[in-house]
Amino acid sequence: GAKWTYNGPEGEHHWSKHYPYCGGAFQSPIDIKSELLRFDPTLRPIEIQNYNLSPNEQLTLGNNGHSVQISLPSKMHISSLPHRYTAAQLHFHWGSSGRPSGSEHTVNSKQYAAEMHVVHFNSDKYPNMSMAVDKSDGLAVLGVLIEVGEFNPAFEKFLRFINGIKYRDQRVQVPGFNIRALLPARLDEYYRYDGSLTTPPCYPSVLWTIFRNHVTISRKQFLDMATGLYSSHAQESSPVPLNGNFRKPQLVDSRVVLVSFKE
């Protein structure tokens, strides 16, 4: 589709011109405010299957011009939702070296350094992502808030290859690793709400699960991601840094944010 960016004339305030859903309801991300929260005792711990990938299998690490993404094998899935949601890819949103706040979801207006999204589609009802992406029960995304702090060895499994995908549409193969290690320890504490893709076409098709607890990466790891990538192709004369790739919080309207934990 038409090109879109996070700033300037194709920035988020203009997305709805080519992508009407971006101006619609049920948009993501949101500011997760305490007064919106409602404890739901039926929210079970998230259960994931086959996230521990062998180094013998290869994953594609790529720069798609909007984010850094890792394609995921279809044996990975979420088994604790009403339908099976099969993993498709994971990607990140981050700030910049000057503004190390780049998460999409905020918690009581606190913006984290970065955010990881593991994108899954409802494989009980749809054959692939493309068929699921615009259906109201099509997608389930697991969100992880990321702070700068302790070095994170799990992130190093792919960050050590990031200089091979500096430019848009570059891809490298990386050995599989335990994707579960990128998630926080507790999968039983999370925020849950109905929302959308946070990029065009912004379809309101996402069941969002944002884990309560953040993970940390070191400042160097953050800078590797926030300063090492460009949204322009390698041969372009003026390189465009890829950072600040986060959408601002959207109107919640009458939506409720459910929480799986009490205090």
Ligand SMILES: NS(=O)(=O)c1c(F)c(F)c(S(=O)(=O)CCO)c(N[C@H]2CCCc3ccccc32)c1F
């Ligand atoms: N924040 S978010 O809403 O989760 C989110 C992003 F922010 C994001 F940048 C991407 S993207 O990297 O593909 C670049 C722009 O589509 C996706 N892709 C999804 C939705 C689009 C179609 C598709 C097809 C196969 C695999 C993943 C996806 C995305 F879902």
Ligand SMILES: [Zn+2]
């Ligand atoms: Zn995302």
